[in-house]
Amino acid sequence: MRPATTAMAFLITVLGHGNDLNAQADSTNRTWCWTAQPAPRCRLFPLTSFGVFAQVEPSSGGKPFGLALDWGAMINFTRREAIGATYYLSVGMGNVWEGGPGLRYRAWINPRSSLDVAAGVSSVLPIGYGQAGQSGAFVAAKYSPSPSLGIVARHSVRGTALGLELGSGGGITFAAVVVLVGAVAAAALSHGF
Secondary structure, three states: HHHHHHHHHHHHHHOOOOHHHHHHOOOOOOOOOOOOOEEEEEEEEEEEEEEEEEEOOOOOOOEOOEEEEEEEEEEEEOEEEEEEEEEEEOOOOOOEEEEEEEEEEEEOOOOOEEEEEEEEEEEEEOOOOOOOOOOOOEEEEEEEEEOEEEEEEEEEEEEEEEEEOOOOOHHHHHHHHHHHHHHHHHHHOOOOO
């Protein structure tokens, strides 16, 4: 089986059973949850966000919009707080790639909404050859009225960006589609299509 066919079959299988993954036993003390929830309903959950961002002050000649992935894992250490580690990757804004690891703190406002703050180190690499990159710190704040939607402000060496993120199943789905389309495009380009 070809790699693209295998990847497509995997995605169809996972996405087709998404409701089964969330329909776990209705227990009040689950160790792992696919959709973020505060303790005691959930102890550990993945962070899977896919977003669209716009720079507050776009640089001249660069694209003011970009796409971003933010994936990691979080653990509820109290009924109202969680901590975790994530990896952020974005492309587009200012014609650069940016990515790096970060630490995240989440305060649960209620069982469905939360406020996150994150900090980490990011590296910025221009899209194109022969250009030097740069590294620095980033900070972010995110309000999520539900596990599937977030409003984000992020500041890094590129400046400040505002965005909307899809989380939970939506974040997994959109990120998987972007990765799959990118892999197919890369394969097509490498074969001269």
